[in-house]
Amino acid sequence: MAATHTPPARRRLTWLGLAPFFLFALFFIFLPSASLFVDSFRSPEGHFTLEHLGGLLQPPIPGSYALSIGVSAFTAVVGGLLGSLMAYALTAGNLPRWLRPLTLTFAGVASNFAGVPLAFAFISTLGRTGFVTALFQDLLGIDLYDAGFNLYSFLGLSVTYLYFQFPLMLLVMVPAIEGLKRSWREAAESLGATPTQYWMRVGIPILLPSLLGTVLLLFGNAFGAYATAYALTGGRLNLITIQIGAQIRGDVLRNPNLGYAMALGMVAIMAVTLLGYSWLQRLSERWLKDTR
Amino acid sequence: MPFLQLANVRKLYPNAAAAAVENFSLDVEAGEFVSLLGPSGCGKTTTLRMIAGFETLTAGQIVMDGKAIEEMRPNQRNIGMVFQSYALFPNMTVADNIGFGLSVGGSAKAAIQQRVREMLALIKLEELGARYPYQLSGGQQQRVALARALAIRPKLLLLDEPLSALDAKIRVALRNDIRAIQRKLGITTLYVTHDQEEALSLSDRVVVMNHGLIEQVGNPFEIYNFPRTTYVAQFVGTLNLLDAVVVEPTAGSVQIQGQPAHTTSLAGCSQGEQIRLALRPELLALKSTGQADENRLAGVVETIAFLGAVVRIQVRVGEALLALDEFNNPQLAVPAVGSPVFVYFARSSCLKLL
Numbered sequence: 148m149a150a151t152h153t154p155p156a157r158r159r160l161t162w163l164g165l166a167p168f169f170l171f172a173l174f175f176i177f178l179p180s181a182s183l184f185v186d187s188f189r190s191p192e193g194h195f196t197l198e199h200l201g202g203l204l205q206p207p208i209p210g211s212y213a214l215s216i217g218v219s220a221f222t223a224v225v226g227g228l229l230g231s232l233m234a235y236a237l238t239a240g241n242l243p244r245w246l247r248p249l250t251l252t253f254a255g256v257a258s259n260f261a262g263v264p265l266a267f268a269f270i271s272t273l274g275r276t277g278f279v280t281a282l283f284q285d286l287l288g289i290d291l292y293d294a295g296f297n298l299y300s301f302l303g304l305s306v307t308y309l310y311f312q313f314p315l316m317l318l319v320m321v322p323a324i325e326g327l328k329r330s331w332r333e334a335a336e337s338l339g340a341t342p343t344q345y346w347m348r349v350g351i352p353i354l355l356p357s358l359l360g361t362v363l364l365l366f367g368n369a370f371g372a373y374a375t376a377y378a379l380t381g382g383r384l385n386l387i388t389i390q391i392g393a394q395i396r397g398d399v400l401r402n403p404n405l406g407y408a409m410a411l412g413m414v415a416i417m418a419v420t421l422l423g424y425s426w427l428q429r430l431s432e433r434w435l436k437d438t439r
Numbered sequence: 440m441p442f443l444q445l446a447n448v449r450k451l452y453p454n455a456a457a458a459a460v461e462n463f464s465l466d467v468e469a470g471e472f473v474s475l476l477g478p479s480g481c482g483k484t485t486t487l488r489m490i491a492g493f494e495t496l497t498a499g500q501i502v503m504d505g506k507a508i509e510e511m512r513p514n515q516r517n518i519g520m521v522f523q524s525y526a527l528f529p530n531m532t533v534a535d536n537i538g539f540g541l542s543v544g545g546s547a548k549a550a551i552q553q554r555v556r557e558m559l560a561l562i563k564l565e566e567l568g569a570r571y572p573y574q575l576s577g578g579q580q581q582r583v584a585l586a587r588a589l590a591i592r593p594k595l596l597l598l599d600e601p602l603s604a605l606d607a608k609i610r611v612a613l614r615n616d617i618r619a620i621q622r623k624l625g626i627t628t629l630y631v632t633h634d635q636e637e638a639l640s641l642s643d644r645v646v647v648m649n650h651g652l653i654e655q656v657g658n659p660f661e662i663y664n665f666p667r668t669t670y671v672a673q674f675v676g677t678l679n680l681l682d683a684v685v686v687e688p689t690a691g692s693v694q695i696q697g698q699p700a701h702t703t704s705l706a707g708c709s710q711g712e713q714i715r716l717a718l719r720p721e722l723l724a725l726k727s728t729g730q731a732d733e734n735r736l737a738g739v740v741e742t743i744a745f746l747g748a749v750v751r752i753q754v755r756v757g758e759a760l761l762a763l764d765e766f767n768n769p770q771l772a773v774p775a776v777g778s779p780v781f782v783y784f785a786r787s788s789c790l791k792l793l
């Protein structure tokens with residue numbers, strides 16, 4: 148096929164159009180990352196040092212990483228499962244038609260609902276004096292907090308995060324499941340496969356890259372969250388983002404360079420996550436390309 | 440007892456105004472290759488999908504190998520299906536695709552491997568077992584799809600426009616391969632296509648469909664040479680349609696554009712009746728003289744087109760335009776556009792249509 152030749156003038160215009168994006172990326176992504184990198188290796192006096200990086204191994208920092216990773220992984224996996232099952236129910240099930248747009252609109256809103264408003268919404272429903280907590284008490288006679296639940300704990304934070312995690316999964320998985328070709332299912336059936344065999348050997352494997360990729364996306368989504376956790380637990384949970392906040396603007400602990408090093412650690416973890424994501428994305432695209 | 444029997448099959452989709460398939464009855468013998476031919480939307484796919492079990496019947500029965508199958512689930516019917524879109528599983532290698540049916544059926548690994556090798560040899564892709572579908576051309580993918588369908592030793596093979604996503608050269612090569620493989624295995628086959636050439640060249644019998652109904656069933660020779668309806672005649676090959684008036688039914692004499700002619704198929708007609716005659720372009724000849732019992736119409740050459748092996752000449756006869764084909768050769772004396780000519784044709788090549 149002949150390449151389409153764009154006149155040079157037009158091409159320059161295209162670049163010009165992208166200039167705001169490049170400027171934005173330069174000032175708010177590349178320069179901050181670079182300075183983060185440099186500052187992580189700089190002593191307050193301005194010399195090169197590995198002290199901050201070494202500081203990452205000092206308690207409670209490893210624990211904070213572990214907690215952040217734990218909450219992110221837990222909510223990504225649970226949100227991923229919930230979201231996938233809901234997406235399956237919404238596409239394959241015989242639910243009424245109007246339910247679909249309604250659910251997707253809700254998911255669109257919910258997946259973007261985070262930060263302080265989300266925290267307060269949960270405090271007023273699942274907090275110690277929250278509305279749902281009271282309902283459990285009055286209707287079922289169960290005291291959630293006596294039963295071991297606490298909104299300001301790992302589980303509480305996870306439940307709060309799930310509020311935006313599973314809708315995001317739903318939003319991604321509905322089109323993915325709908326992208327499964329009917330003829331794959333029919334080919335499998337005519338070859339003697341039961342519906343379960345079709346899902347185990349064809350449907351789920353085809354969805355797996357985008358499924359895992361989205362779970363990684365959810366992981367990153369939760370890993371970087373700060374405002375929700377801070378507003379909800381007020382620093383009672385030692386997430387790595389809360390630690391960084393404390394180091395950079397705190398009064399007692401203040402050690403900005405250690406904060407930078409911790410942020411660099413986060414960047415590294417996010418980079419690995421994104422690499423995994425793009426690898427899975429490519430695998431999925433390659434499979435689905437040219438196979439009609 | 441025919442191997443496959445469809446009796447008064449009807450399909451009315453929910454909320455559809457008209458039935459997609461209506462009063463469809465067809466017997467297919469074991470080992471036969473039958474094509475369903477018709478334009479888009481005439482119900483070919485629907486018929487095939489009912490046989491495969493992907494659509495329910497609104498009415499009628501389907502019997503295969505002595506058993507009623509319309510209540511069976513698709514995965515119990517043991518029918519191989521090849522789709523227009525190949526429908527290979529993208530997450531599996533070619534070998535795994537071919538072995539899928541045996542694998543879900545619980546066959547032993549060694550038996551599966553053996554069968555996959557046989558199938559790869561059958562489609563002449565021995566080298567490609569380890570590839571993924573996205574690493575194959577369209578033609579190769581469709582071969583694999585055929586092998587996958589045949590690997591389970593189905594009782595019946597269904598193909599729904601398997602070649603229409605491929606380009607012309609591969610289409611012809613692959614259709615010949617499909618037919619050769621079908622003959623070799625002796626498998627009863629139903630083949631859906633909207634390409635009349637494909638249907639005529641491949642099939643033992645052709646079923647011409649129109650708006651969910653069967654127009655005519657016959658072998659390619661019958662369908663082409665003795666179309667029963669205008670619809671079939673027009674759909675299968677190029678055809679001249681001529682309005683005529685019956686002059687003397689018993690003698691077979693008619694008038695075409697005011698000129699006398701004869702046909703051999705006037706049974707049941709009355710004098711003065713308006714009828715429609717069909718004439719194949721290749722059965723007409725431009726000559727200065729002919730046999731006494733040949734029909735002769737006078738006309739004027741209107742256009743001449745070289746189509747390679749044949750030259751198509753259009754002759755205006757009164758109101759009507761007649762297309763006729765002459766085999767091309769260097770000695771061919773092509774008349775000039777605008778010159779008066781005589782068109783000759785045998786009485787028997789002039790068919791009255793229903």
Ligand SMILES: Nc1ncnc2c1ncn2[C@@H]1O[C@H](COP(=O)(O)OP(=O)(O)OP(=O)(O)O)[C@@H](O)[C@H]1O
Binds near residue numbers: 452459481482484485
């Ligand atoms: N799932 C469906 N629901 C409602 N109507 C349908 C459905 N599938 C097909 N139809 C209708 O039934 C009729 C026959 O369709 P079918 O797909 O069998 O035609 P076809 O001969 O295979 O056409 P094509 O050559 O375009 O594939 C068409 O009018 C079509 O619109």
Ligand SMILES: [Mg+2]
Binds near residue numbers: 483484485599
């Ligand atoms: Mg069709």
